[in-house]
Amino acid sequence: MTFSPSKRPQLNRLTRTVTPSNIFPTKQEGVLIGGQIYWNPATVANPHGCIIGGSGAGKTQTLKAIAWEVSRLANVVIIDFHGDQELPGETCYHVNMKSNAGINPMRLNLDQEGGGPNLRAIELAILFKKTLTLGANQEAKLLDCFKHCYFRRGISQESHESWLKVPPNFSDLENLLEEMAGEDKEAEKLRLKLSTIFEYGIFNKSQPLNQTLTRWNLSKLPPQLQAIAGDALAQQLMNDHRLSGEHGIPTPKTVLFIDEAKELGHSKALDRIAADGRKYGLGLWVASQSSRHISKDVLTNTFTKLILPVDSSELPVTARTFRFSEEAIANLNPLESLVRFGKNANKVNVTPYYQRNTP
Template sequence: MNKDLSVYLGVSKGKPLNWNPKQEKNPHLITVGGSGSGKTETLKAIMLELKKSKVSSLILDFHNDFKIFADNLVQIDKATLHPLEVQINEKPLDVCYKVSKMIANVFVLGDVQEAIIREAIKVFYIKSGIKDLKKENDGTIELMPFSYFRDIIFDTPIQNQGVPKLLAKISVLFDVDLFMNADGTSISLDTIIKNLSVIELLKFPTDEVKALVADLLLKKLINFLYIKGKSEDYWLYVVIDEAHRMMYPGSPVELLLRESRKYGVGIILASQRPTDFSETILANAGTIIAFQESLDKDAVFLSKQLRIPKVNFQKLKTSGLGYCLFSSKDEAEKVQITSVKDRKEYQEIAKNFDEEERSDYFNKELKRIKKEKDRYNNLEESNKKQEIKIKELEKEISLINGTLERKEYLINKHDIETKSQQKEIIRLSHENGKLTEKLELRDEKIEKLEKKLKK
């Protein structure tokens, strides 16, 4: 990311107002405002400026509001994503707790239901052949397809009172091809993080599924950052509208807000209500942009954070008119955000936008990955056939070896018997020689006696 990055926001007191992330205590920006206040349009304007500055960005798009800015349009519903994937250096047991927490928060499950999910994930890992759930994945873990997880959940004893309600709440998970076709994860972050990438989430059936997909992708990003290592320069922005869907204790978003800065990543979040964010999160944001809030509770909350009377937020009626507080300054500034449509580059971008062209890279990557996967599967199948042939040959060799061993035994036995017979023949021959000598002596004696008798 350009160290001198300066994002034009709009006009304050008749002068241009820019956001300079490097000048703030961190690169994170949070914007809040009610429906129609200009919050989403502000995000679009910022996206346009980041695109102009050639800053890599990853946008989780719940309503297809941002695809026009995409260099890489990620139609993620065409891919596969294994919710229980254990990435390199992750421990299966850690993933078990993280994913069960995600599912519990997204679907508003109780503690017992979360425990059922957690235990089912453990069973899934064990049935996948993982012997030690506390051992980091060194690249050797291979999981069963996610569809088997459904079977494990369905096989949970129905006597457990939490099971029927749990199945009713999470059954939509098992209707999503992104998950159910996953025998692995076809999405690599190298494929997703390319210039300005927009991940389309609109096509998924429910808000819960959209939020879970987003959570899982951010979990992948966090692990990717851990492996990539720390960075002094900001090289990526993650942008999330409707961030309230993903804010809960220990969520990937919360973790990114705390740790992503040291990995060179900035976070831009937007939500309708400021109370969707904790006071700690708002207090630690490098920049806050706040628009009209009609609810007294929300106006009071903003008043405390930006040190402005609550009535100021309630009186904001013009779309895009709000207050901006930079951590590098003591006071918030009133600003009229310049609409994205009033920025000269927008018309050219809108005119040249071609959805098929912008999604071409991702779709080609999916085809390439599928081709490699098919090739791998073919090799696996070929290897299995070779293994069968090898086993058959080994069996034949074993039979031949057995026959040879039997023949060798008989030959050795015959040799032993032959040697024994030869010894016997030699013995008998020796005895026969002695007998012959005795007979010859006897004949000599007889001959001598006969001679005496004749005399």
């Protein structure tokens, strides 16, 4: 369906939907969105999707429903910032001050052409600068400290075999900064800046492995720690899939789901998954209240887009970004969605998670 700049049809009044078989497959081949509309990760251009919807629009129920259905076709990993994405049969890792499970952002990418301790140290320094608003001197000091932590563990950029050793964690970083603080004022400032992170201790604990359906519950963490933890998990997923080589079949091996994507900001890890994940069998679904919370790279590389009702202040940017009329979006009711598969657009009543056939 083509929309002219002038008189655009109101999609909520469509009496007929065009559903080419290569885009909207049969139930046996795909994931039900709602009505007669299905999403098949094996037939679309890429296995990525995004959902935009305001408070009360049904965004969380929609993402949860798709994640549940996809879990029957592929491995699913959920980064849960609000603690409301629980699914039957999941393995849930609660990450907080008192939990046994942790996340190690210092885990290495073992790709010999694009990994190793030096690159990871740089990535972490950049991430911490953005998340914690570090100054240039603090960023440089933190970069040196990350590199030195790897060095102390006998891990060097030159020796690929050393990358297989147990990586350092933030206990190593905290100990190093404490040693340096007495004679190095910049190290002392950095130690104070990171004191909250050290106190929570989530980056000091062992990190469990992802299972077939895994939910990382980060809801008890402050926003800054959520951003670092979520970015680390997404980065690790991409690294692991890339290391396994090209996937070779259309259906993805794993799909990552993230509600409230704004908590990650414009994550470089998500940009990498959106750009290259399909090749290595990794899909990505993100949801947010505004398209402004999702990077341009992720939006550009996402084939499937669902628009639920949004706040009136978001109407102009949502209409421009997803090529729908403001009127069509404004007339949506909760759990009504405009669905775009590439150039094909339809309106659908979403079947929410609570109406799905779950145990």
